[in-house]
Amino acid sequence: MQPTSQNFAANAHRALGNPTLQRAMAMTRTGFSEKRAAAVARLPEFDALRDQGVAIKNHVLAHLDCYLETFERNVIAQGGVVHWCRTAEEARETVLGICRAAGAKTVTKGKSMIGEEIALNDFLEANAIAPVETDLGEYIVQIRHETPSHIIAPASHLVREQIAESFRAAHAHLPPGRPLEDPRVMCDEARGVLREKFLAADVGITGANFLVAETGSSIIVTNEGNGDLTQILPKVHIVLASIEKIVPTLEDAATLLRLLARSATGQEFSTYTTVSTGPRRESDTDGPGAYHVVLIDNGRSALIGGEFHDMLRCIRCAACLNHCPIYGAIGGHAYGWVYPGPMGAVLTPALIGIAGAGHLPNASTLCGRCEEVCPMRIPLPKMMRSWREREFSQNLGPKAQRRGLRLWAMIAMRPALYRFVSDAASRMLGALGGARGRFRSLPLVSGWTDRRDLPAPEGKSFMAAWAERQEARARAPR
Amino acid sequence: MTDARDRILGGIRAGLGRGRLDGDAARAVEARLAAHRRNLVPARAASLDRAGQAKLFIAMAEEVDATVAEVASAAAVPDAVADYLSRQNLPSRLVVTTDKQLDDIPWDARPLLAIRKGRAEDGDAVSVTACVAAIAETGTLMLVSGRDSPTRNNFLPDTHIVVLRRDQVVAAYEDGWDRLREAGAMPRTVNFITGPSRTADIEQRLVLGAHGPRRLHIVLIGDAED
Numbered sequence: 001m002q003p004t005s006q007n008f009a010a011n012a013h014r015a016l017g018n019p020t021l022q023r024a025m026a027m028t029r030t031g032f033s034e035k036r037a038a039a040v041a042r043l044p045e046f047d048a049l050r051d052q053g054v055a056i057k058n059h060v061l062a063h064l065d066c067y068l069e070t071f072e073r074n075v076i077a078q079g080g081v082v083h084w085c086r087t088a089e090e091a092r093e094t095v096l097g098i099c100r101a102a103g104a105k106t107v108t109k110g111k112s113m114i115g116e117e118i119a120l121n122d123f124l125e126a127n128a129i130a131p132v133e134t135d136l137g138e139y140i141v142q143i144r145h146e147t148p149s150h151i152i153a154p155a156s157h158l159v160r161e162q163i164a165e166s167f168r169a170a171h172a173h174l175p176p177g178r179p180l181e182d183p184r185v186m187c188d189e190a191r192g193v194l195r196e197k198f199l200a201a202d203v204g205i206t207g208a209n210f211l212v213a214e215t216g217s218s219i220i221v222t223n224e225g226n227g228d229l230t231q232i233l234p235k236v237h238i239v240l241a242s243i244e245k246i247v248p249t250l251e252d253a254a255t256l257l258r259l260l261a262r263s264a265t266g267q268e269f270s271t272y273t274t275v276s277t278g279p280r281r282e283s284d285t286d287g288p289g290a291y292h293v294v295l296i297d298n299g300r301s302a303l304i305g306g307e308f309h310d311m312l313r314c315i316r317c318a319a320c321l322n323h324c325p326i327y328g329a330i331g332g333h334a335y336g337w338v339y340p341g342p343m344g345a346v347l348t349p350a351l352i353g354i355a356g357a358g359h360l361p362n363a364s365t366l367c368g369r370c371e372e373v374c375p376m377r378i379p380l381p382k383m384m385r386s387w388r389e390r391e392f393s394q395n396l397g398p399k400a401q402r403r404g405l406r407l408w409a410m411i412a413m414r415p416a417l418y419r420f421v422s423d424a425a426s427r428m429l430g431a432l433g434g435a436r437g438r439f440r441s442l443p444l445v446s447g448w449t450d451r452r453d454l455p456a457p458e459g460k461s462f463m464a465a466w467a468e469r470q471e472a473r474a475r476a477p478r
Numbered sequence: 479m480t481d482a483r484d485r486i487l488g489g490i491r492a493g494l495g496r497g498r499l500d501g502d503a504a505r506a507v508e509a510r511l512a513a514h515r516r517n518l519v520p521a522r523a524a525s526l527d528r529a530g531q532a533k534l535f536i537a538m539a540e541e542v543d544a545t546v547a548e549v550a551s552a553a554a555v556p557d558a559v560a561d562y563l564s565r566q567n568l569p570s571r572l573v574v575t576t577d578k579q580l581d582d583i584p585w586d587a588r589p590l591l592a593i594r595k596g597r598a599e600d601g602d603a604v605s606v607t608a609c610v611a612a613i614a615e616t617g618t619l620m621l622v623s624g625r626d627s628p629t630r631n632n633f634l635p636d637t638h639i640v641v642l643r644r645d646q647v648v649a650a651y652e653d654g655w656d657r658l659r660e661a662g663a664m665p666r667t668v669n670f671i672t673g674p675s676r677t678a679d680i681e682q683r684l685v686l687g688a689h690g691p692r693r694l695h696i697v698l699i700g701d702a703e704d
Contacts, residue, residue: 024681031682045520052517059510065490066499066507078664084483136688137679153679160681183680187688194689199600214511215664225633225675225690232629232667243486248511250658254651255517265678268538269616272690273670280666283625285597287666297486304493 001119001147003352005336008359015330021157025331028156032322035266036373043262053259054377056252057313060244061304067213067246068295074216078278080291088118091296095120095205095238098292099129102236104202110220110227111135112207113151113316114240114296116338117351120205131205132197134226136190143170149332151339152264152318157331160186194226204230204288208241209315210256211293214249217277218293221260221270228274237276237288242296244312250275256315259375263317299351307386308350313376314343320370320380326363335360342370346383354387358396361387419463426457433457514659516652523614523649529702531614532647536698538617542673543686544694550701556588558697559639563591563604566693568637572606573598576626579608580641598631605635605691610661611654612647612696616672619696620654623667632669638691640671644700 004011015021040046060067072082085091099107107124109115109131121131121142133142137154141147144166148154155163164180167189180186206227208218218239220227231237247253253275261267280287303309321327321341332340337357339347345360361384370380391397392405411418433439433456441449448454460468491497499507523531536546547558563570571592574580585593598605607627611620619640623629632638648654651670658668675690686692 027682043520043522045518048518049520056517062494063499063507065487065494066504068487068490070507070511084486086482086485090482134689135679136677140679153682155679156682163680183683184685186680187677187685191687191689195600198689214514217664223675224677224688226688228629228633228669229689232633243490248507249514250655251514251516251652254655257651258520267672268542269618269670269672271542271672271674271676273618273672275668275670277664277666277668281624284623284628284666285625286628286630287623295486297482297489301486301489301493304490305495306493309493 001116001122001338003337003348003356005348005352005357005360008334008336008363011334011336012330012363015334020159020162021331024157024159025328028150028153028322028331029328032153032264032266032318036263036319036322037266039262039266039268042268043258046259046262049255049258050375050377053256053315053375054313056247056255057376060246060248061309061312064243064246064304067248068243070213071211071216071246072295074213075278075291075293076216078216078291080216080278080293083292083294085294085296086298088296088298091118091240091294091298092120092123094294095240096124096127096129098236098238099124099203102203102290104129104236106130106132106197106201107203107205108132108134108197108201108230108234109138110204110206110222110230111138111154112205112240113148113338114207114242114298115205116148117298118240118296120240132194132201134194134198134230135222135224136187136226139190139194140166143167147333147338149340150318150321151316151343157333198229198233201230201234203236203238204232204234205238205240206231208239208245208293209260210247210253211241211245212248212250212253212275213246215275215277217250217275219253219257219273219275221257221273223265223267223271225272228272231274231276232287235288236290236292237279239276239291239293240296241293242298243300260315260317263315263319263373263375303350308346308383310378311343311346311350311383313378314347315376316343317375318343319373319375323369323373325365325367325369335363342380342384343378346378346380346387349387354391354394355396358387358391361385361391419461423461423464426461430457430460514655519650519652520615526614526649528644528647531649532644532698532702535612535614535617535647538614539619539673539696540617542617543676544617544673544696546696546698548698548702550699552582552699553584553587555583555641555697555699556585556591559606560588560591562639562695566637569603571602572604572639573602573631573635574606575608575628575631577608578626579643580606583641597628598634600634602635604637604639605631606639606641607631609640609642609646611657612642613649613651613654613670614647615650618651618670618672620657621669621671622658622661622665624665629667629669632671633690636687636691637693637695638671638674639695639697641697641699644698644702
């Protein structure tokens with residue numbers, strides 16, 4: 001998909017003024033974080049498991065080449081095929097080649113963020129192959145010709161009336177006057193429509209939450225069972241996975257699985273965790289006849305050993321989105337590309353370049369909640385600051401902002417000057433603020449005052465107040 | 479393709495500031511893979527005795543909307559299944575896998591149950607399968623594919639009934655991996671199933687029966703005193 005991250009400010013502005021989106025976001029804001037907190041509270045070992053999860057991922061990244069080779073060897077030993085792809089384009093061509101060789105007309109798909117990243121659906125459609133998203137949320141955004149707004153809840157930007165309207169438009173073969181208010185009824189309708197697709201598909205494409213080096217297996221986690229019907233019914237199963245999804249053993253996978261569902265949806269365990277190894281065995285009576293793993297780099301290997309290395313620990317649980325005040329206010333589409341929220345603010349500039357995504361690491365109050373809840377303890381705020389530094393040093397921000405920052409830096413590096421300026425400014429604003437103690441509007445900061453009042457400073461800077469206090473203490477009798 | 483492979487691996491090695499691992503470092507990775515060392519396993523189930531684990535399994539499974547019937551022996555399974563189907567107002571036609579674990583169930587005891595053995599097809603309403611283990615920690619069933627246990631039987635029918643022996647209940651996923659390794663080669667598919675299919679993709683409202691079974695019923699065989 002074409003990134004619109006450079007229009008972040010306008011996107012966010014529109015999102016804040018969209019009452020329907022705001023109604024949907026109000027439901028997203030509370031649900032996930034409350035459920036996660038309850039699940040974490042129930043497992044005394046949660047933080048210890050986080051430490052072990054971090055250690056596993058760090059170990060894998062330090063030996064990623066070895067584990068990828070081991071994984072490949074074991075996939076081949078089980079009768080599967082591994083395709084190495086450096087870019088999105090190579091990955092798309094590889095998938096198309098497999099589909100063509102299978103004579104595929106329709107392809108069912110389980111939810112895959114790397115599939116979004118390589119923009120696979122548009123490409124398959126352009127080549128006369130019909131991709132059908134089967135996760136309910138993904139299906140909803142597909143029939144609306146939208147993209148997911150959340151990495152695990154793709155349709156969380158929508159309210160039920162919008163979904164009902166899309167179902168009426170997409171399912172024209174059903175009676176137009178049927179009731180569609182209840183999510184239960186909409187879910188049943190989608191179940192019926194998609195069951196036909198599952199049974200008719202020639203190829204099934206899923207993502208992978210983990211790849212297991214020891215056994216050459218891919219693991220997917222779903223609640224709906226769509227990923228399973230996608231991969232067991234067609235003749236061919238294609239797994240799309242980025243290279244950092246590797247874990248050494250099934251034991252390591254178990255540890256990360258204990259963290260994933262709790263961090264994501266607050267479930268103890270997702271409904272379906274499925275380990276797939278190679279194509280169907282000779283004696284099996286079902287399962288795909290062919291198993292392909294498309295291993296995709298698309299910018300990951302370049303992050304290894306660098307400033308954003310730790311980002312490769314990410315297991316895509318979305319806890320950082322679910323706890324981010326910015327994401328909660330504007331939703332995922334405003335971020336303008338595949339990955340929204342704090343993890344997107346770090347990953348997007350790494351994958352599409354800081355020039356087109358410079359707004360994203362700035363769209364944060366650096367409140368630190370994302371790092372607090374990240375099961376992989378990824379230092380997201382620190383990385384956003386790193387991107388801000390890079391943006392500044394490459395002269396990429398708006399001119400006025402860069403000048404302002406330079407001026408501020410010049411003053412801040414001279415303590416006496418800084419104290420003088422901040423003291424004077426705070427006295428002046430304090431006096432101007434008068435008895436109301438706040439400003440309705442103020443030049444230069446209309447971005448703030450257009451929507452809310454700006455509190456006036458008390459009239460003294462912190463440093464001045466502190467000095468006075470120390471002085472008073474020294475004078476006070478012991 | 480080999481070019482892409484070499485360049486990806488080369489890029490990783492360049493980032494790590496080293497060449498291809500060999501000698502002791504490579505052997506350490508091999509040894510880690512071979513050891514199957516367990517990481518931290520939560521005490522929740524591991525600290526319990528067998529009876530406690532079975533109790534925990536039932537409680538955790540029921541928490542995620544599975545239902546559980548406890549019976550004394552395989553002889554009682556047909557009654558338990560027939561009762562469940564009639565209570566739920568479900569058809570009494572079953573597709574049952576040829577899994578030998580189900581061989582000692584005397585289906586003839588309930589002649590009104592129509593049994594078809596084998597692979598589930600579109601339209602089969604109720605499936606009965608065995609499993610290889612049940613994980614007490616989260617109320618999770620572990621099923622594997624094989625000649626007598628097609629994976630689709632776990633997903634296509636609206637109702638999935640799983641027959642489980644009490645001695646199959648284990649504490650943790652890691653115990654499940656051990657059972658799998660004891661059994662030999664890795665099966666094509668391993669399914670961990672925790673409750674019936676569900677979604678919350680519309681306004682975060684939980685709906686059961688998204689694409690997989692709408693109902694998951696577990697028949698647990700064996701005396702609680704075991």
